[in-house]
Amino acid sequence: MNPRTGTVVYRALSLGAGAQSTVLALLLSRSDRRLAELGYPMPDVAVFADTGWEPEYVYRHLNWLEAELQFPLIRVSDGDLRENLKQGRTVSGHRFVDVPLYTVNEDGRKGMLRRQCTNHYKIRPIYRRIRQLAGGIPRRPFPKDKYAEMWIGISQDEMLRMKPSRESWVEHRWPLVDIGMSRSDCIEWFSTEYPDRYLPRSACVICPYRSDEHWVELKQREPNSYEEAVRFDRWLRKSTETPVRKLLNGRPYLHSARKPLDSVIKQKETGSVTGEAFNNECEGLCGV
Ligand code: SF4
Numbered sequence: 702m703n704p705r706t707g708t709v710v711y712r713a714l715s716l717g718a719g720a721q722s723t724v725l726a727l728l729l730s731r732s733d734r735r736l737a738e739l740g741y742p743m744p745d746v747a748v749f750a751d752t753g754w755e756p757e758y759v760y761r762h763l764n765w766l767e768a769e770l771q772f773p774l775i776r777v778s779d780g781d782l783r784e785n786l787k788q789g790r791t792v793s794g795h796r797f798v799d800v801p802l803y804t805v806n807e808d809g810r811k812g813m814l815r816r817q818c819t820n821h822y823k824i825r826p827i828y829r830r831i832r833q834l835a836g837g838i839p840r841r842p843f844p845k846d847k848y849a850e851m852w853i854g855i856s857q858d859e860m861l862r863m864k865p866s867r868e869s870w871v872e873h874r875w876p877l878v879d880i881g882m883s884r885s886d887c888i889e890w891f892s893t894e895y896p897d898r899y900l901p902r903s904a905c906v907i908c909p910y911r912s913d914e915h916w917v918e919l920k921q922r923e924p925n926s927y928e929e930a931v932r933f934d935r936w937l938r939k940s941t942e943t944p945v946r947k948l949l950n951g952r953p954y955l956h957s958a959r960k961p962l963d964s965v966i967k968q969k970e971t972g973s974v975t976g977e978a979f980n981n982e983c984e985g986l987c988g989v
Pocket residue numbers: 752800801816818819822823903904905907908909910983987988
């Protein structure tokens with residue numbers, strides 16, 4: 702039950718464009734009875750935050766999904782992750798690497814950079830747009846007797862990723878959890894309803910949270926993007942004079958094995974390594 706008092710003035714679906722949020726959007730668009738009974742009518746909008754560096758198949762999937770939905774799908778962006786990362790800066794221009802690269806220091810100690818890209822490129826632009834659409838005025842408090850709902854496509858098997866909103870004007874809800882759907886339920890539902898259609902996993906081309914299976918999928922589905930990630934991974938260690946390296950102590954890698962991406966994935970294809978999986982890490986706005 703929703704503990705918040707006041708009137709819901711806006712309902713938005715946070716659309717990561719991965720398996721779960723895609724299926725959730727389609728169920729909502731079909732006015733799924735289970736969701737309707739739990740207080741999930743069709744949302745006012747679905748919002749996708751574009752980092753500018755997703756594989757092309759994610760953008761194609763998004764265009765298809767937009768045409769399928771009975772409610773509007775809007776795209777928001779706070780900047781181009783590719784350009785900002787290469788320049789070693791955040792969306793606000795600060796000199797900082799906000800993508801969770803894996804590192805090895807001179808003395809061999811392993812580390813990992815703190816992930817702030819989800820916040821910078823996903824959470825902030827989505828929140829800002831929803832607040833605006835819900836009638837919020839910039840730099841003024843949101844009316845105390847009103848609030849917006851943001852629905853997030855976390856599935857029942859990933860409940861650890863559910864986090865309440867830190868903003869008083871917005872309430873998070875997790876419709877797939879409420880109707881007991883897991884990620885595999887979502888994939889099964891989609892393959893029954895759209896047997897000839899590919900359901901992508903969404904993530905930036907260079908996302909270090911990709912599992913090995915996800916890297917192999919990128920390599921097979923979109924070799925150009927995979928090659929771009931491989932080149933970027935090499936570039937990270939090519940010189941200590943790049944804007945990124947000047948901000949780091951150790952050698953950076955895209956893969957958790959802290960070895961060149963292409964060599965690890967070639968080994969994976971012959972069946973000898975495993976990496977850390979995306980699904981266990983994100984807060985719910987990347988990868989769902
Ligand atoms: S997909 Fe990965 S790299 Fe892109 S914003 Fe999310 S965590 Fe960062």
